[in-house]
Amino acid sequence: MGSPNPRRTASGxxxxxxxxxxxxxxxxxxxxxxxxxxxxxxxxxxxxAPVLPSGAPLVASVDSVVEGVHVxxxxxxxxxxxxxxxxxALSDLAAMGAAPLGAxxxxxxxxxxxxxxxxxxxxxxxxxxxxxxxxxxxxGDVSGASQLVVSVTVFGTVADGGPQEGGxxxxxxxxSRARAGDVVLVTxxxxxxxxxxxxxxxxxxxxDGAGAHRRPVARLREGEVARRAGVHAMIDVxxxxxxxxxxxxxxxxxxxxxxxxxxAPGATPDEALGGGEDYQLLLAADPGRxxxxxxxxxxxxxxxxxxxxxxxxxxSVRLLRGEPLAPLGWQHRVG
Amino acid sequence: MGSPNPRRTASGxxxxxxxxxxxxxxxxxxxxxxxxxxxxxxxxxxxxAPVLPSGAPLVASVDSVVEGVHVxxxxxxxxxxxxxxxxxALSDLAAMGAAPLGAxxxxxxxxxxxxxxxxxxxxxxxxxxxxxxxxxxxxGDVSGASQLVVSVTVFGTVADGGPQEGGxxxxxxxxSRARAGDVVLVTxxxxxxxxxxxxxxxxxxxxDGAGAHRRPVARLREGEVARRAGVHAMIDVxxxxxxxxxxxxxxxxxxxxxxxxxxAPGATPDEALGGGEDYQLLLAADPGRxxxxxxxxxxxxxxxxxxxxxxxxxxSVRLLRGEPLAPLGWQHRVG
Numbered sequence: 092m093g094s095p096n097p098r099r100t101a102s103g104x105x106x107x108x109x110x111x112x113x114x115x116x117x118x119x120x121x122x123x124x125x126x127x128x129x130x131x132x133x134x135x136x137x138x139x140a141p142v143l144p145s146g147a148p149l150v151a152s153v154d155s156v157v158e159g160v161h162v163x164x165x166x167x168x169x170x171x172x173x174x175x176x177x178x179x180a181l182s183d184l185a186a187m188g189a190a191p192l193g194a195x196x197x198x199x200x201x202x203x204x205x206x207x208x209x210x211x212x213x214x215x216x217x218x219x220x221x222x223x224x225x226x227x228x229x230x231g232d233v234s235g236a237s238q239l240v241v242s243v244t245v246f247g248t249v250a251d252g253g254p255q256e257g258g259x260x261x262x263x264x265x266x267s268r269a270r271a272g273d274v275v276l277v278t279x280x281x282x283x284x285x286x287x288x289x290x291x292x293x294x295x296x297x298x299d300g301a302g303a304h305r306r307p308v309a310r311l312r313e314g315e316v317a318r319r320a321g322v323h324a325m326i327d328v329x330x331x332x333x334x335x336x337x338x339x340x341x342x343x344x345x346x347x348x349x350x351x352x353x354x355a356p357g358a359t360p361d362e363a364l365g366g367g368e369d370y371q372l373l374l375a376a377d378p379g380r381x382x383x384x385x386x387x388x389x390x391x392x393x394x395x396x397x398x399x400x401x402x403x404x405x406x407s408v409r410l411l412r413g414e415p416l417a418p419l420g421w422q423h424r425v426g
Numbered sequence: 427m428g429s430p431n432p433r434r435t436a437s438g439x440x441x442x443x444x445x446x447x448x449x450x451x452x453x454x455x456x457x458x459x460x461x462x463x464x465x466x467x468x469x470x471x472x473x474x475a476p477v478l479p480s481g482a483p484l485v486a487s488v489d490s491v492v493e494g495v496h497v498x499x500x501x502x503x504x505x506x507x508x509x510x511x512x513x514x515a516l517s518d519l520a521a522m523g524a525a526p527l528g529a530x531x532x533x534x535x536x537x538x539x540x541x542x543x544x545x546x547x548x549x550x551x552x553x554x555x556x557x558x559x560x561x562x563x564x565x566g567d568v569s570g571a572s573q574l575v576v577s578v579t580v581f582g583t584v585a586d587g588g589p590q591e592g593g594x595x596x597x598x599x600x601x602s603r604a605r606a607g608d609v610v611l612v613t614x615x616x617x618x619x620x621x622x623x624x625x626x627x628x629x630x631x632x633x634d635g636a637g638a639h640r641r642p643v644a645r646l647r648e649g650e651v652a653r654r655a656g657v658h659a660m661i662d663v664x665x666x667x668x669x670x671x672x673x674x675x676x677x678x679x680x681x682x683x684x685x686x687x688x689x690a691p692g693a694t695p696d697e698a699l700g701g702g703e704d705y706q707l708l709l710a711a712d713p714g715r716x717x718x719x720x721x722x723x724x725x726x727x728x729x730x731x732x733x734x735x736x737x738x739x740x741x742s743v744r745l746l747r748g749e750p751l752a753p754l755g756w757q758h759r760v761g
Contacts, residue, residue: 133522133600133601133602133677134487134517134518134519134521134522134601134661134662135485135486135487135518135519135521135522135524135582135598136485136486136487137483137484137485137522137597137598138483138484138485138486143478143484148472148473149472149473149478149484149527149581150470150471150472150473151470151471151473151528151530151564151565151579151581152469152470152471152530152565153530153531153532153565153566153567153577153579154532154567155532155534155567155569155577157534157569157570157571159572160569160570160571161569182469183469183470184469184470186469186470187468187469187470187472189470192484193486195486195487195488195579196488197488197489197490197532197577197579199490199492199575199577229486230486230487230488231488232488232489232490232577234490234492234495234496234575235492235495236492236495236573236575237494237572237573238571238572238573240534240569240571240575240577242488242490242532242534242567242575242577244486244488244530244532244579246484246486246581247470262472263470263472265468266468266469267468326469327469342468
């Protein structure tokens, strides 16, 4: 990058040093994820061919975590912030039913003493999340900034995304193909992250929900199983079940009637509806295929999705137990 | 995203509104780059198969532009900042000899009145650069922040990256395969961006170099032609010719002896050596193939690369006209 204030530095100092530290930390945790020639030391990362199975689409998403906006540094460590940034991006792949191929990390770190330590702490959390998810970190970029920002881009694919036996495609699952009459399901109880945050702020450092808030897990396997089982539409609950279900309904031009929403232990019903960041998945499935969907989850060793309601042909119908359900949840304050 | 301070918003307000405005602006400039179902309205972007020619590797890079760190908002508009962010990332692909397939943009925008306008202004610049480069914007993310940060991830490929006639691979070009005795070339004169910045700061709003600073262009075609012509190593001059050549020499374990460096009109020799962000490419080529390299550039309608020196077997030799050349250039202040 050029700069309004070019500085002259000795070779091997500054940015290059931090990148080298990060590279070593990642390799220690992950092993070499790319051929040595390209391993975080080049202009760009290279995934050698064949990276995609024949006919498989490429799926990509980006997500940012901004300190003080998306994450409270008084209850989350730099490693937690790195973990959450990668998992947030991976959750978008999960919501398409895609499997990850790799991640790139853009790190902006505030100046002052300890910024190298901060960068390294964040990247160790990224590496932990990468190891758990089977998603290699292929490259990145480190910049100075007034505020810690971690932007993670992930890309993945749908290996078996070609035509299926039943004649239906089994490709990436959009938000927009839900149909009136579909059953709405969620992969698990909601509100654990919000409850954990509340407990942490109340001073319970070892609160039951601390892990759910600090180290949430993207539902990659659930997303793949749901896609293969032929769900019509899918979205991850990143901003709040109510808001994200409104988005799915908007995209599909349908309404919804919910009966109930499973509440995570320790969470309030409001936290389950508006808390977000649990990374559960919302599924819209043909009523005749719900039983097979549950069986597919069980066969994969996963919890059966919980039925929470049905989709309505009238897009203006947005009800929970017969009462209007507002799109509770988190939107980043822009505009 | 979850949040430490969940807010409750009406559907269609806030972030979703800004995203919709951005989507419209991009479509107006670029046309629909992805199938309608996935066009910036889904959890992740999808590039339908076949995205990669058989056997071709996937190449990816990320680059951030931070207001006040990499770019001076008193001389660059929001659109310029968006343009520079995409071009900076594309220049990394150019340095591998790769062609772009698509980009994802993570935008962090400071709060207050006009933040939606700022986001839109940045994205219009991104869209302009995308149109010029043939690189569709496939998705993105908008967040609040205390400082404008634009992180762009690009991915691309090397369509003809398989084995070539001469038996040599023609895949992505790393920094690290330069050999002692190779000729060092640069694709054009350097320092134009730094000179433009100096002129702009001196109050010449219509300075000759203003465009070079505000709207630099990644050398994608030059990178592809150089790769096909079999250059051994390549790096883009993003941080300064001297610093970037030191990096290439470090990665390849060689030294260099430069004769001269072409200086852009209006630029000083120091700006040519340390200014960066011109996005010229440095090439290391077999001496016996330099003539063919120039002919390949000419056949493609491109300026012939300029020979500036040779690589030395002793990695400690780093000379310009016989004098030691320090790694002048810009490193982001981290660590």
